[in-house]
Amino acid sequence: PVRVIAMMNQKGGVGKTTTTVNLAAAIARQGRKVLIIDLDPQAHATLHVAGEREDDPDQPTVYDLLLDSDFELSDCVRQVDEFLDIVPAETDLAAVETELAGLGDRNQRLARAIAAGSTEHEFILLDCPPALGLLTLNALAAAQEVMIPMQAHFLALQGVSKLLETVGLVREQINPRLRVAGVVLCMHDSQTSHSKEVVADLERFFESQRNTATAWNSARVYHPAIRRNIKLAECPSFGQTIFQYAMWAPGAMDYKKLGETIVAEWDRA
Amino acid sequence: PVRVIAMMNQKGGVGKTTTTVNLAAAIARQGRKVLIIDLDPQAHATLHVAGEREDDPDQPTVYDLLLDSDFELSDCVRQVDEFLDIVPAETDLAAVETELAGLGDRNQRLARAIAAGSTEHEFILLDCPPALGLLTLNALAAAQEVMIPMQAHFLALQGVSKLLETVGLVREQINPRLRVAGVVLCMHDSQTSHSKEVVADLERFFESQRNTATAWNSARVYHPAIRRNIKLAECPSFGQTIFQYAMWAPGAMDYKKLGETIVAEWDRA
Ligand SMILES: Nc1ncnc2c1ncn2[C@@H]1O[C@H](COP(=O)(O)OP(=O)(O)OP(=O)(O)O)[C@@H](O)[C@H]1O
Ligand SMILES: Nc1ncnc2c1ncn2[C@@H]1O[C@H](COP(=O)(O)OP(=O)(O)OP(=O)(O)O)[C@@H](O)[C@H]1O
Ligand SMILES: [Mg+2]
Ligand SMILES: [Mg+2]
Numbered sequence: 001p002v003r004v005i006a007m008m009n010q011k012g013g014v015g016k017t018t019t020t021v022n023l024a025a026a027i028a029r030q031g032r033k034v035l036i037i038d039l040d041p042q043a044h045a046t047l048h049v050a051g052e053r054e055d056d057p058d059q060p061t062v063y064d065l066l067l068d069s070d071f072e073l074s075d076c077v078r079q080v081d082e083f084l085d086i087v088p089a090e091t092d093l094a095a096v097e098t099e100l101a102g103l104g105d106r107n108q109r110l111a112r113a114i115a116a117g118s119t120e121h122e123f124i125l126l127d128c129p130p131a132l133g134l135l136t137l138n139a140l141a142a143a144q145e146v147m148i149p150m151q152a153h154f155l156a157l158q159g160v161s162k163l164l165e166t167v168g169l170v171r172e173q174i175n176p177r178l179r180v181a182g183v184v185l186c187m188h189d190s191q192t193s194h195s196k197e198v199v200a201d202l203e204r205f206f207e208s209q210r211n212t213a214t215a216w217n218s219a220r221v222y223h224p225a226i227r228r229n230i231k232l233a234e235c236p237s238f239g240q241t242i243f244q245y246a247m248w249a250p251g252a253m254d255y256k257k258l259g260e261t262i263v264a265e266w267d268r269a
Numbered sequence: 270p271v272r273v274i275a276m277m278n279q280k281g282g283v284g285k286t287t288t289t290v291n292l293a294a295a296i297a298r299q300g301r302k303v304l305i306i307d308l309d310p311q312a313h314a315t316l317h318v319a320g321e322r323e324d325d326p327d328q329p330t331v332y333d334l335l336l337d338s339d340f341e342l343s344d345c346v347r348q349v350d351e352f353l354d355i356v357p358a359e360t361d362l363a364a365v366e367t368e369l370a371g372l373g374d375r376n377q378r379l380a381r382a383i384a385a386g387s388t389e390h391e392f393i394l395l396d397c398p399p400a401l402g403l404l405t406l407n408a409l410a411a412a413q414e415v416m417i418p419m420q421a422h423f424l425a426l427q428g429v430s431k432l433l434e435t436v437g438l439v440r441e442q443i444n445p446r447l448r449v450a451g452v453v454l455c456m457h458d459s460q461t462s463h464s465k466e467v468v469a470d471l472e473r474f475f476e477s478q479r480n481t482a483t484a485w486n487s488a489r490v491y492h493p494a495i496r497r498n499i500k501l502a503e504c505p506s507f508g509q510t511i512f513q514y515a516m517w518a519p520g521a522m523d524y525k526k527l528g529e530t531i532v533a534e535w536d537r538a
Contacts (some may be wrong), residue, residue, distance in 0.1 A: 011281050011282055012280050012281015012282045012283075012399045013280055013281045013282030013283055013420075014281075014282055017424070023402045025322040041501070042427065044424055045426065047424075047427065048424075124431035130399065131400075132282045151282075153503075154314055154318075154502065154503065154505050155286070155316075155502070155505050158311065158313065158316065159311070189499065192499045194502060195497055196504045197500075230458065230463055230464075233420075233422040233423065233424070233463060234423065234463045236423050237423035237463075238422050243496075
């Protein structure tokens with residue numbers, strides 16, 4: 001069985017892509033096969049692992065997968081490393097939302113492609129765009145779990161309730177098994193009292209939801225947080241994950257631990 | 270005459286709101302009257318200056334201004350401080366894009382409201398949402414200048430060409446006087462070689478555009494950059510600008526200098 005995780009937050013610049021790529025790489029380093037599906041018209045995850053090298057123009061992308069029923073998941077998979085693959089995006093994905101809107105099963109395209117696809121991967125990580133549109137809905141319909149990257153800032157808290165509301169709606173109407181696994185704190189500065197307060201707020205909130213029937217009744221804040229580390233911002237410019245670029249950097253240590261946590265959770269489940 | 274500046278970047282979480290609010294406050298501290306117009310359905314600028322206090326339910330918002338020709342600019346202005354006012358947003362602004370789409374002059378609503386409005390303000394700062402939709406287009410149609418807040422990161426550079434392309438199109442089709450004033454570096458870590466390289470990239474690019482007929486042929490990177498400073502992330506939770514919250518903090522010093530630069534540019538022009 002495969003664990004499908006949607007990396008979701010409608011706020012921009014919170015660490016979705018950085019977490020998708022480096023968590024995937026951390027899981028791959030444990031010898032577990034991982035697939036990244038880049039659902040973002042900005043194609044940052046694709047840029048991050050592949051760099052700016054000449055792409056094979058015949059390489060099918062996530063749009064072919066979503067829009068053309070002739071394409072299967074395995075047609076669109078490109079190898080990054082021994083245990084790491086990607087279904088790439090490209091920057092005209094923006095037109096996809098319009099084209100998807102015209103299809104009868106527009107929310108379910110990704111779910112169907114994954115269900116019909118081969119199960120060689122143990123983990124599938126979905127990098128979502130910063131929006132609650134059709135691409136994100138496809139991710140939520142296809143996923144078992146949602147991870148929410150965010151900064152421990154006051155303004156970042158403001159978007160969380162809308163996010164949870166969307167997850168709840170998808171669970172109700174489309175995907176009953178969908179649950180929020182938890183929050184990944186990104187670009188974290190654990191020294192400041194402000195971030196401590198925001199983390200405490202989040203944890204109190206999740207605690208208070210434990211006995212409810214919501215999609216987030218078993219959600220938690222993942223520890224340790226991912227510290228701010230310039231190496232994480234540099235490695236995309238070399239088309240490398242943090243483990244290829246600077247494997248002893250704090251950013252690598254933090255994503256390594258998150259990867260171990262995620263794999264251990266999965267093995268226990 | 271009034272200087273209308275659109276604080277624009279389709280990428281999320283780059284510092285648009287933090288810059289709109291604190292640059293406006295810095296200009297106000299020089300005794301120059303400033304109006305913030307909050308164009309973002311997240312209403313973060315509104316939250317930032319007003320906090321979570323009970324809003325006057327009869328307070329007209331930017332939606333009334335955009336959708337209802339019966340509302341004039343002065344009807345929607347709320348005082349924040351002696352020299353600082355705001356036209357607030359509210360979180361159902363999301364419906365506005367759909368309603369705006371139905372109007373004949375949907376890109377021009379804000380421009381008309383400002384042109385028809387009183388000229389008591391010397392500066393009007395427009396806080397844009399992280400999108401290139403109708404709200405941002407209204408800002409670009411109404412503005413004389415665009416300021417681009419961004420982080421000096423590799424992935425942040427990827428969105429700049431699309432942004433400039435949009436500004437160019439608006440200049441061509443709707444607003445011939447529109448120009449890019451420059452980039453405000455936010456959450457800046459000047460110590461790292463990565464950010465130095467990204468800044469050098471940006472400056473080289475702007476230099477190369479000096480003799481072109483583009484909307485950005487006189488654009489520059491504003492110095493000094495705005496350093497990362499947790500106080501800037503804290504003050505929104507108290508409904509305060511950085512000058513009310515921590516006026517000797519590095520964040521206050523940086524926005525104070527930016528405010529002096531902007532006012533001096535204006536006085537020389
Ligand atoms: N822990 C970290 N330390 C330093 N820089 C980071 C860290 N995490 C992310 N960044 C940088 O912050 C910026 C935003 O991160 P990222 O692109 O992962 O966010 P995102 O949520 O995917 O953004 P978008 O909404 O645009 O897709 C990028 O320039 C990235 O390199
Ligand atoms: N110089 C800074 N130092 C520390 N934190 C900052 C700084 N500038 C902005 N922030 C914080 O970073 C986050 C994003 O900033 P901000 O909300 O201003 O970006 P934005 O571009 O307006 O985002 P959006 O696209 O969601 O409107 C906020 O939590 C803010 O408090
Ligand atoms: Mg991303
Ligand atoms: Mg904002």
